[in-house]
Amino acid sequence: MTVAAGGFANAQAAEAPCLSVSHLSLKFGKGCPACEGEHAKLERNVCPVCGTVHAVRDVSLEVYPGEIIGIVGESGSGKSSLMKCIYFDQQATSGDVRALPYDGGAENILTCSPQQKRFIRNSVFGMVYQNPYLGLRMDFSSLSNIAEQMIAAGDRNVGHMCERGYYLLDKVNIPARRAKDAPALFSGGMQQRVQIAKALSNNPPILLLDEVTTGLDLSVQASVLDLILRIRRDFNVSMLVVSHDLGVIRMLADRTFVMLDGQVIEHGLTDQILEDPQHAYTQQLVYSLL
């Protein structure tokens, strides 16, 4: 198993996407002839005949090195399910996902063994959840949270873990004097910053961020968004950012995919989507932002 950390050295690799998702689908239920295939008839994302929920339908996207891709859509559109499938929190029903940093993208990582998936989760991806309770051990110190992630990737050098922990906490603006405090004692914005530091522990080339600013005060939200942009610049990581808030996507994403009822209904450069939305739903989203 090999992983190229923190971006790609040669120009050829920089041309290739670091993450490719092809025809990814996730359904809850068995499906039936009425809801499968090209002429499927669904009510929103639900089959009116068998009740199967088609949470993600045939989604394809590519993320290039150093790029931030935004996924936007209303609640229930399938954004989080898509992210969960990529990070193996949820088993996709079908599809193909390749990560260039993992064996040069030779394998569909959805079909990897549990051991390979653990490696990919620890070393190729860094995950930041909306709910910090999912990403952090609230009663461990912030330093221990980072060390835990490094141990999971095979690091056993206490000095190295400590050094990296202080370095990353400093990068996310957590002062050294709070490094031994548990995240349970921190504000929501600080918890998200510790989650970001933990996600960066093993220098993963791809960060996955799921509604990371939802529920935070506006000023705290702005500081976390600034931090994310700084992290992209300093660590040269690619990011997949999920949010229901087009304002967040506008600030972060180079390209944007709009999801509705499990499908991508529109995608393009974020500026293009904002200036000239084509789909009626995207137009509604954009006008509500003005």
Ligand SMILES: Nc1ncnc2c1ncn2[C@@H]1O[C@H](COP(=O)(O)OP(=O)(O)OP(=O)(O)O)[C@@H](O)[C@H]1O
């Ligand atoms: N375990 C499950 N069983 C059945 N349906 C599910 C399950 N998990 C999710 N869904 C459905 O899948 C669809 C997509 O959900 P998902 O959470 O991905 O949406 P979302 O766009 O991320 O919305 P939110 O931000 O509210 O989570 C929704 O219709 C949801 O009800």
